[in-house]
Amino acid sequence: MSQPVCPLSAIPKGEAYRWEVEPPIAIFHTEDGEVFAIDDTCTHQDASLADGWLEGCEVECPLHASRFDLRTGKVDAPPAKKPVRTHQVTVTDGIVHVAVSDAAPNLPPGV
Amino acid sequence: MIRSIAVVGASLAGLSAARALRNQAYDGTIIAIGAEPHVPYDRPPLSKAFLAGTCTEDDLALGDPDESLEVDWRLGTAAVRLNPGSRSVTLADGSEVHADAVILATGARARQLPGTEGLNGVHTLRTLDDAVALRADLAAAERLVVVGAGFIGAEVASSARSLGLDVTVIEALPTPLAGPLGAELGAVCAGLHADHGVHLRTGVGVAAVTGGSRVEAVELTDGTRLPADVVVVGIGASANVEWLIGSGLDLANGVVTDAAGATRVPSVVAIGDCAAAYSPYAGGVVRSEHWTHALEQPAAAVATLLGERREHTAAPYFWSDQYGVRIQFAGHRTGTDSVRIVEGDPDQRSFLAVYERAGRPVAVLGMNQPKLFTRWRRQLSAPDPAPASAA
Numbered sequence: 001m002s003q004p005v006c007p008l009s010a011i012p013k014g015e016a017y018r019w020e021v022e023p024p025i026a027i028f029h030t031e032d033g034e035v036f037a038i039d040d041t042c043t044h045q046d047a048s049l050a051d052g053w054l055e056g057c058e059v060e061c062p063l064h065a066s067r068f069d070l071r072t073g074k075v076d077a078p079p080a081k082k083p084v085r086t087h088q089v090t091v092t093d094g095i096v097h098v099a100v101s102d103a104a105p106n107l108p109p110g111v
Numbered sequence: 112m113i114r115s116i117a118v119v120g121a122s123l124a125g126l127s128a129a130r131a132l133r134n135q136a137y138d139g140t141i142i143a144i145g146a147e148p149h150v151p152y153d154r155p156p157l158s159k160a161f162l163a164g165t166c167t168e169d170d171l172a173l174g175d176p177d178e179s180l181e182v183d184w185r186l187g188t189a190a191v192r193l194n195p196g197s198r199s200v201t202l203a204d205g206s207e208v209h210a211d212a213v214i215l216a217t218g219a220r221a222r223q224l225p226g227t228e229g230l231n232g233v234h235t236l237r238t239l240d241d242a243v244a245l246r247a248d249l250a251a252a253e254r255l256v257v258v259g260a261g262f263i264g265a266e267v268a269s270s271a272r273s274l275g276l277d278v279t280v281i282e283a284l285p286t287p288l289a290g291p292l293g294a295e296l297g298a299v300c301a302g303l304h305a306d307h308g309v310h311l312r313t314g315v316g317v318a319a320v321t322g323g324s325r326v327e328a329v330e331l332t333d334g335t336r337l338p339a340d341v342v343v344v345g346i347g348a349s350a351n352v353e354w355l356i357g358s359g360l361d362l363a364n365g366v367v368t369d370a371a372g373a374t375r376v377p378s379v380v381a382i383g384d385c386a387a388a389y390s391p392y393a394g395g396v397v398r399s400e401h402w403t404h405a406l407e408q409p410a411a412a413v414a415t416l417l418g419e420r421r422e423h424t425a426a427p428y429f430w431s432d433q434y435g436v437r438i439q440f441a442g443h444r445t446g447t448d449s450v451r452i453v454e455g456d457p458d459q460r461s462f463l464a465v466y467e468r469a470g471r472p473v474a475v476l477g478m479n480q481p482k483l484f485t486r487w488r489r490q491l492s493a494p495d496p497a498p499a500s501a502a
């Protein structure tokens with residue numbers, strides 16, 4: 001089920017928003033205007049991907065530079081080994097809605 | 112044409128080199144020689160989550176079971192000699208590995224405090240075996256003394272504190288971390304100890320570590336006697352390069368290389384903690400003992416080895432996690448750079464500081480500011496060669 005999160009205008013292009021659910025979800029607004037949602041916590045160790053560096057459809061973790069594909073959650077560069085969970089996003093009337101995945105999250109050790 | 116490559120040292124830099132070789136379409140033989148019996152594992156958690164008991168040995172694995180690097184791992188045997196003439200490496204068991212090219216990735220080892228060898232309860236921390244032994248010793252201890260308030264010493268203090276120990280940290284310098292961070296911000300980082308009930312004593316040396324078969328106390332140069340159940344010595348690391356003496360390589364606190372990883376000997380490159388590489392940021396040769404360097408620099412050295420010379424130009428970067436606070440640093444500072452807090456407040460343990468030289472940012476330090484830090488880190492450029500007097 002899709003839930004309203006925030007107005008798209010609250011996330012400038014090239015930026016991310018951390019949605020404080022459990023576990024938190026990062027919502028990215030790319031330079032091309034696309035919107036993606038993935039689990040916020042890196043699968044390597046405890047770092048927030050919303051704090052990372054967004055380039056195209058890829059985010060680089062701010063701690064050890066693992067890169068994840070926002071479309072698939074796939075790891076594009078180590079040290080992370082497990083993909084991040086992705087969530088379905090829709091934008092209706094300027095509001096970002098996220099349908100939280102029912103797959104198990106790949107949280108890092110100790111989180 | 113290179114058809115066989117020996118990688119000496121099977122840790123982060125060695126594994127990253129093997130990955131880079133395969134990424135760069137090298138399909139010949141790779142033989143990885145490692146002194147430790149373990150497959151490559153991650154060291155940073157050894158002083159952090161692993162010591163605090165929140166991650167396991169399995170979590171430390173660097174390799175990915177899904178990747179097929181086709182590496183012939185020769186683990187548990189150290190290399191004892193490099194013979195550039197015959198292009199071979201001699202191992203401790205007497206065997207020889209022949210290869211067209213050699214990648215040196217033997218890292219570093221913890222420095223010992225002279226006179227403490229063989230005294231039970233005195234530890235250094237570099238390897239998984241060190242961490243397992245320290246963890247077991249801490250479990251039965253009440254009082255820990257850490258010698259050295261560098262990053263590893265501080266992290267051990269933090270992890271031990273989280274386990275409920277009474278911890279004292281001794282530092283010979285007046286301000287911890289003044290070398291990498293400068294006195295002002297070194298003092299801010301050192302303030303974390305007091306915030307969390309850890310005693311820090313600066314500007315004082317260790318006169319003796321006393322005990323019978325097991326450590327009982329640390330005696331300081333000012334006459335103080337600190338009773339201790341466990342002592343951790345964190346006074347830096349030395350490059351593992353003694354085995355290369357006589358090989359024709361230029362050895363000066365590490366294997367000297369240019370910015371592309373090339374050594375003085377053809378078809379031999381050096382990477383990671385064992386390499387003293389030319390850095391445009393430092394304007395000289397430095398041994399960069401940071402994880403990200405060992406992760407990323409091998410790709411450049413491998414390109415160089417395969418005939419496509421590539422310099423590693425990323426700004427140096429490291430992080431440290433202590434007392435739940437994340438410290439991140441990038442760039443290279445010298446004593447004459449000015450420091451400016453651009454966000455937050457050091458007293459709140461959340462701030463971003465920029466080091467500037469001639470009006471240009473040359474380094475950045477963040478405490479609990481990963482997002483801003485990442486943005487500033489990207490803006491650092493290699494400074495113009497520093498005038499000799501400013502270095």
Ligand SMILES: Cc1cc2nc3c(=O)[nH]c(=O)nc-3n(C[C@H](O)[C@H](O)[C@H](O)COP(=O)(O)OP(=O)(O)OC[C@H]3O[C@@H](n4cnc5c(N)ncnc54)[C@H](O)[C@@H]3O)c2cc1C
Pocket residue numbers: 119120121122123124125144145146147154155156157158188189190191216217218219220236237238263351354382383384385399400401402403405428429430431432
């Ligand atoms: C406790 C700890 C915490 C750390 N925390 C951080 C951190 O928070 N942030 C950060 O940026 N960095 C950190 N580091 C530093 C980081 O781990 C190193 O920079 C990194 O491990 C270097 O990788 P390397 O492969 O070059 O060398 P190493 O990891 O030292 O590996 C070298 C390997 O070569 C082997 N070897 C040595 N001699 C021989 C020989 N003659 N023949 C065969 N094999 C040999 C060694 O046994 C070892 O396995 C930490 C290090 C430690 C020890």
Ligand code: FES
Pocket residue numbers: 042043044045046047061062063064065066078079080
């Ligand atoms: S925490 Fe993200 S790469 Fe390590």
